[in-house]
Amino acid sequence: MSTETVVIHQAQHDPIGSLEKLGEFINAIGTLPKWSEGGVLTDKSAQNQLIVLLSETLNVSVRLNLVFGEIEAAFNKLGIADEVHVRHMQGKHLERKHLASMESVIAIWNESQAQSMDIKIKDLPDFLRAIWEKRQTKGRGKSFSKGTLEQLARDSHGYCMFEGCGENLNVEKLTGYTGNFAYNAHIIASSESGPRGVPYLSDYQSDDPENVLVLCDKHHRLIDKVAAVDFDAARLSHMRSSFTHTVESLLEGLSFKPIPAFSVLWPVGGHIVSEPDDRDIANSMSRIRARSLGRLNRLSHNERLYRKKVEVFESSMADIVRAEADEIIQQTQNESYKAALFAFGPMPALVGLGACLGNKCEITPMLRFRDGGYWMWPQDSEVPKPYNIAFDEVELEGKDEVTVCIAMTQYPEAMKRTAEKIGMPTIEIQALAYGNAAIPHPDNGKQLRNDLHALLLKLYDQFSIRKVNLLICASNAVSVFVGQAFDLYQPYLLVYDFDSEVMKPCLQIHYQERKLSLTLPN
Template sequence: MPDAHPFSVAGQRVVIHLQPLEDEGLDDPSLAANLRETCAAQGPVLVVANGFTTRALVGTDGKDEWHDIGHGDFGDECKTAIRPLLRARRLFWVTVSVLPTTAQAISPNQLSPATTGTITTWQKGARNLTTPKGRQAEASAATRQVVSAQAAWRCQFPGCGADLREHASTGRQGNFSYFAHIVASSPDGPRGSVRDSTRLADDPSNFLLLCDACHRLIDRISASEYPTEKLHAIRDANISEVSRLLDTLRYREVKPYAILGNLGNQVAYLSSTEVREALWNSKLRCSKDAPESLFQPGNHLYKDQTATYWGALFEKLHQEIPQVQRYISGASHNGGGRDELAIFPLHLTSILTLAGHILGDNGGIHLFQPHRDKVGGDLVTRWAWPTSATPPSPEKYKVRTLGSSSADSEEACLLVSLTFSIDPTRLPAHCYKNGEWALPALEVYVDEPSANVISHPEDLQHFGRRLDDALRTLQDQFRAKKIHLIVGAPTTAAVVVGQKMQARHHPPFICHESIGGPQAPFLPSIEISSAQVTELASGATCSLQP
C-alpha cells in the first residue's frame, strides 16, 4: 500500500484504537441508510467484521480520528449502498475474531481495500453461520417438535409472539420458524463455544423458536446485547408463560363487568389485559375479550359532584339496569343458564352499593378490587388478589352499637368503617349533633382500618356475615323504616353492602357520599328502595323492578 494510505499520519502507519459500543444494532436497511450518507462525505470508511456481524466507521483525512456509522446486519442493501465507496477505493475491510463492538485496536497490517468479492465471500460465510439453510439436520425432527410445542409455534422473543405457521405479509400457511441456536452450532458462530457448540447442536434446551426478524436481531444486528445467559432467560420465561396461558383454557368462563365512575375528578380506566390477568390469577377466564362497562356517565363528565354528572349517570341507569336484570334472571338466555359474573368496581360508594343491590346475593358472582400501590411482587395487575395474602380470622369484622334505639325512632344509621374510622362529626345533623347520636346507630368495623383491609376473597365472606348481623339488628330489633348508610370501605365491600339488601323486605337506604377531601362532610346522595333509586338533589328516579 502507498505511503498515502488513509491509515497513516505523517507517513507513519498507526494502530486504530476503537471504543467499545453499547448502542443498539441496526438492521440491513438502517445501516445501509447510514452508509449512503457517508458516501457523500470525504474520508475512508472502515468495516470491522467477525464471522456474522459488522461495525462501520468513517475516518478523517490526515487525522487519526474515527467516528462510528453504526453496527449490525451487513446485508444486500448495505452491499448496494457502498458501491460508490468501492469505486473510489475508500472502503476498507478488516476481519476480527471478537464481536466488532468490543474490538479495541486494529493493526494497519490487517487492513486491505475491500472489493465486491470481499463482501460476497463474507456474506456467504455469515449466512452459513446464522441461517438454518442447509443446517436443519442439526435440529432433528424430534428436537424441532419439542421446541415448537414448548413455544406453541410462536416466536419466543419478548414482545413478538408472531405466529410462525403463517407468513407475516402474505398470510400463506406453512412453516416460517427459525430454530435459532443459543450456543451456535459452530464455534465461530454467534455465542459459539469450542467446548459446547457440537455437544449442544441438537439439544432442545439450546434452541429458541424465532421469526426471521428476531433471529437476525440476536445473531447479526445486536449480537453483543444477547449473550447466552440472556437468551436462556428469555427461553425459560417464554416457556413458563406459554404454559401458564395454555393452562387458562381449563378455567371456568365468566362474563366481566366493569363498574367505573370518575372519582376525584379523574377518569377511571380498566384495560382488557388487567381483566384477563386478574381472572387468570383466580383460575377464571373471560367469555369475551373486553369487559362490558356499566353506569359510566362518560369520560367528558369528570366532576362527580355536579348535577350534570348525576343527570348523565341516571340516564345510564335507565338504560343499563334492565339489561343487567334480564341477564341475572336468565331472560336474555331464553331461560338457559347464564355465565358466572366477574365484577370490577371503581365508582362512587353509593353507586357500588346500588350495583350490589341489583346483582343480588346470588352465587356465581366474583368480585375484584384495585389494590393500591400493589403492582409487582405477588401481583400481575393491581386488580388481582394478592397470592401472598392469608385467609382472615372470622373474628376480624365486628359489630357494635353507637347510638341506642328508642321506641319513637323510625330511622337509624349504619356505618361501615373498614378503610378508616368514620368520624361522626362528619355526618349530617339529623344523624349526629352536639356530640351525641340523634339516631340509633350500628357500626361494622375492624380494629385496624386500612386501605388494604380486604386482601383475600374470604375477607368478603366474613364481612358479609357481620353485615347480615347488623342488618338483622336494624330491622328486627331497631325496627328501622329508613337506614342512613355511611361507608368507608374498599370498593368490593361497598358492592357486598348492596348485595345484602333484601330485595323485597329491606327499608329504604339513604346512601351518603363524602366529596371534597378526607375531612369533607358526608352528604345524602341517593335513596335505594325495593322499587326504585332516587337521586336526592334533583328527585330523578329509576325503577328497580325487573
C-alpha cells in the same frame, strides 16, 4: 407453631478473609440447619461471588476472600459437601443495591434461577477462573435433541415468545406461504463466545428447552445482533416463563364456562381508566373458571360529559347506576344471571351498582390492579381471610345508627375524622395488609360480601339499627362486593366519598315497598 426466620446478612460487610475468621463466624451462629436451598451467586466476569444459604429457620449471606485451595474447606464448614449450586448473573454486576438487605439478595438470587448448574466443589475454582479469564472455547454445545425440539413446539404453539409480539411463525403474512419460520434462540448462548455465553453453562444448558426462546426473525436478530447488551439472560428467561404462563392460562380457558363480560367505566375526578384487553379479560376470568362469551359488552366508557363536568355525574348518579344495573340484569337473564363485571368509578357509584345487582346472582366484579396498571387478580386461589371486623356490641345498645368504616386500600385520616364527626358507634373492617390487592382473589371478595351481609342482618335484627353510615376506602372490585351485601331487612346505607379533608354523603341505598331505591342525600 411456626417460628420467625433468623436473618444473618454478613454480605453487606467486608468479605471474610480466612478460614479461621469463617470458623468464628459460624461458631457465633451456632448449630447450622440443613439448608433447603443455596449456593454461590456469581456476576459478570466473576468480579463478585456471594454465598446464599436458606432454610426455614435461618437465612444467611456470606462473602469470602479466600485462596482457591481453601474453597472446599470453607464450603464444608458451611454445611455444603461435594457439589455446590451456582447461579450466574449473566451480563450484570453485583452492585451495592443488591446487598442492601437480605430481601434484595434473595430477589437477585431468584432472578438468576434459570442460569444455574450444580458443580463439584473441587471444580468451582476452574469455573471461576474460566469466567475471570473470559475463556471462550470454540465451537457450539450440544445440538438440539428431538425431545427438546418437541418441547419447544409445545411451549411456543408456533408463536413468537418475545414479549408483546406473538407473531404466527407458521405463515409468512406478506405472501401467505405456510411453513416453519421460527428461530430457536439460546438464552445462555450455546457457544461460550456467543451472545450471553458463559463458561460451563453454555455447554450445560445448550440442549435445555428452558434455555431456548422460539422467536421470529426480527426478534432473533434483536437479541443477538442489534441490542444484545439490552437483553441479558435473566430478562429473556422471564420473558419465556411469562409467555408460557400466559398461553397456558388462555388455553386452560377453553374448558371454562363461557359467560358474558361487561365493562362499566365511569371517570373518577375527571380521570379515565382503560378497559380490559383480551388478555386482561382471560386472566381475570380464569380466577372464577370462566371465559368471555363473545366480545366485551361496553355499557359505559368514560363518557366525555362526565369527564368534563364531574357535577353532572354526581347529580345523576342514582339514575346512571340504576340504568347500568338494569341493563346487566336484562342481558344475563338467559345466562342464569352469571357474568364478569369490569367496573370502575367513584366508590359510592360502585357500591350502588353492586346493591342493584344484588347477591342472588353470580355477577362477579373484576379487580383493576393499580400496582400492575391492568385488570387482574393477583392470587391464583383464595387466601386466608385477609381482613378483620371489630366493634363493641355494648356501644350499640340503644342506638339506631352506626358508622361502618371499610378500610382496604388504606385507613385515611379523612375517614377517621368523619367517623368521629358523625359521633355514632364505629364498626371497623380493616385489611390485614392495606393496598389495592387487599382482597386478592374473587373468593375473598365473596367472603367479605357474605360477612358484611351477615353483619347488616345482625345490626338490624339484634340491635335494631336502622341506618349505616358507610365510609369506604377500597378497590373497585371490593366496592361492588360491598354493595352486593345489601339486602331486605337491613339498615339503609348512606354511602360517603372523599371531599378534601373529610368525607361527604353521596348516595343513599334503601328499600321502599320491597323495591331497592337509590337516591341522593338531601
